[in-house]
Amino acid sequence: MECFVIDGKNILQGSVTIKGAKNSVLPIMAASVLNSSGEKIELTNIPDIIDMHVMKKILEYLGLDVHYAKNTLSINAKNRPSHTISDDLMSEMRSSIFLMGPLLARLGKVRVTYPGGCSIGPRPIDLHFKGLEALGARITEENGSIFAHAPYLKGAEIHLDFPSVGATENLMMAAVLAGGKTILHNVAKEPEIVDLQNFLSGMGAVVRGAGTDTIRITGVEALGCCSHRIIPDRIAAGTFLIAAAVTGGEVLIKGVIPSHLDAVVAKMREAGASIDIFDDKMVIRKSKLRGVERVCTLPYPGFPTDLQAPMMVMLALARGNSTIVESIFEARFRHAFELRQMNAHIDIDGRKAFLQGVKEFRGAEVTATDLRAGAALVIAGLAAEGKTIVRDIRHIDRGYERLEQDFQRMGARITRVRDFSKVEAAGC
Numbered sequence: 001m002e003c004f005v006i007d008g009k010n011i012l013q014g015s016v017t018i019k020g021a022k023n024s025v026l027p028i029m030a031a032s033v034l035n036s037s038g039e040k041i042e043l044t045n046i047p048d049i050i051d052m053h054v055m056k057k058i059l060e061y062l063g064l065d066v067h068y069a070k071n072t073l074s075i076n077a078k079n080r081p082s083h084t085i086s087d088d089l090m091s092e093m094r095s096s097i098f099l100m101g102p103l104l105a106r107l108g109k110v111r112v113t114y115p116g117g118c119s120i121g122p123r124p125i126d127l128h129f130k131g132l133e134a135l136g137a138r139i140t141e142e143n144g145s146i147f148a149h150a151p152y153l154k155g156a157e158i159h160l161d162f163p164s165v166g167a168t169e170n171l172m173m174a175a176v177l178a179g180g181k182t183i184l185h186n187v188a189k190e191p192e193i194v195d196l197q198n199f200l201s202g203m204g205a206v207v208r209g210a211g212t213d214t215i216r217i218t219g220v221e222a223l224g225c226c227s228h229r230i231i232p233d234r235i236a237a238g239t240f241l242i243a244a245a246v247t248g249g250e251v252l253i254k255g256v257i258p259s260h261l262d263a264v265v266a267k268m269r270e271a272g273a274s275i276d277i278f279d280d281k282m283v284i285r286k287s288k289l290r291g292v293e294r295v296c297t298l299p300y301p302g303f304p305t306d307l308q309a310p311m312m313v314m315l316a317l318a319r320g321n322s323t324i325v326e327s328i329f330e331a332r333f334r335h336a337f338e339l340r341q342m343n344a345h346i347d348i349d350g351r352k353a354f355l356q357g358v359k360e361f362r363g364a365e366v367t368a369t370d371l372r373a374g375a376a377l378v379i380a381g382l383a384a385e386g387k388t389i390v391r392d393i394r395h396i397d398r399g400y401e402r403l404e405q406d407f408q409r410m411g412a413r414i415t416r417v418r419d420f421s422k423v424e425a426a427g428c
């Protein structure tokens with residue numbers, strides 16, 4: 001079991017280049033099963049993260065030819081993919097469900113099981129099912145297996161009860177090969193949805209409206225190959241912005257699309273952070289942080305739930321009181337209990353966290369309970385007095401490419417230790 005050992009009181013200095021967005025890569029890799037041209041798809045700016053490798057394994061299991069080297073993926077779906085995904089692979093990550101829409105569209109049938117994922121509360125997939133049924137699929141469940149059957153998908157007008165990111169993407173990938181027109185209302189507007197639309201358009205799909213409330217799709221007979229560069233990871237960029245603010249450092253963040261972080265920058269500025277923006281770069285300077293009345297997570301363009309945990313670290317170390325409301329996920333405050341061990345003053349009441357800023361965190365042994373909670377604990381450890389050990393960092397590797405190396409380049413004293421029981425022996 002690997003862990004990070006952090007020698008605290010770091011002040012981050014330097015620069016970091018942002019890699020491709022995890023939340024774009026996964027649906028786009030799934031969409032590549034729609035390519036029946038026999039030519040290969042090339043994807044660049046691919047982050048070397050566990051979730052990408054799990055999706056690669058799933059595509060290979062389905063019979064696709066997939067190669068990854070130097071942040072580039074080539075994917076060839078010239079063999080007709082299998083319609084079944086093994087239970088083991090389905091349970092490795094939540095995003096395995098992205099295969100349902102495109103496999104159904106390409107093959108007319110798909111067999112999956114319920115997906116795995118982060119421990120951040122219940123994550124139903126009813127909206128995915130309802131939408132696919134509206135397109136003509138018949139979905140049945142037996143002994144935990146989900147079988148969807150649709151010899152012919154037919155375009156439909158669908159209203160999502162909630163702008164779910166995954167359901168929007170799954171339905172887009174199903175509708176691109178459905179007969180006639182599909183109109184998706186109340187869809188998610190995340191930049192990753194726009195990235196998926198651009199990829200599908202590159203394959204020959206007719207999709208318009210991503211980034212707004214309504215997406216219109218006209219089905220086509222078949223889709224082909226294309227080359228596509230994945231957009232930068234706004235959540236990784238936000239993680240580094242917050243880490244710089246918390247440590248009182250000065251950091252240049254390169255290769256970002258700053259407008260994707262508008263809500264984050266606005267809230268950080270409200271808390272006193274000094275951030276300048278130039279084209280595809282952001283600079284954060286040493287700033288005095290104060291609490292904010294309220295941060296509420298919302299669907300894009302609101303404050304992202306994926307940065308709620310890092311933001312909690314920042315506000316727990318700011319002068320004064322703050323309130324955080326988690327409106328997207330039911331149980332996404334587990335990091336608060338870990339942060340309390342580091343001297344954070346946080347009270348949780350349902351979906352609200354009440355923070356009383358403290359001057360300093362104390363190093364402690366803490367556990368990454370999910371991907372973003374893990375990143376937050378690393379930030380907390382960078383700022384804390386003394387030594388912090390973050391356990392279960394596999395969660396962090398799911399979504400950040402060698403996070404410790406980016407921090408080391410900015411001067412941080414953080415080490416990956418292969419075996420938790422050898423922390424002392426490693427001289428950490």
Ligand code: UD1
Nearest residue numbers: 023095122123124125126127128164165166167306328329
């Ligand atoms: C995606 C992101 C994740 C982010 C989340 C919210 C990817 C790979 N992951 O996850 O990083 O935290 O968006 O921005 O892109 N819901 C239902 N029924 C459904 C689907 C969703 O009730 O069928 C609910 C969920 O329980 C949750 C809310 O809708 O409360 C948002 O979920 P959703 O937008 O679907 O998140 P994901 O696509 O799973």
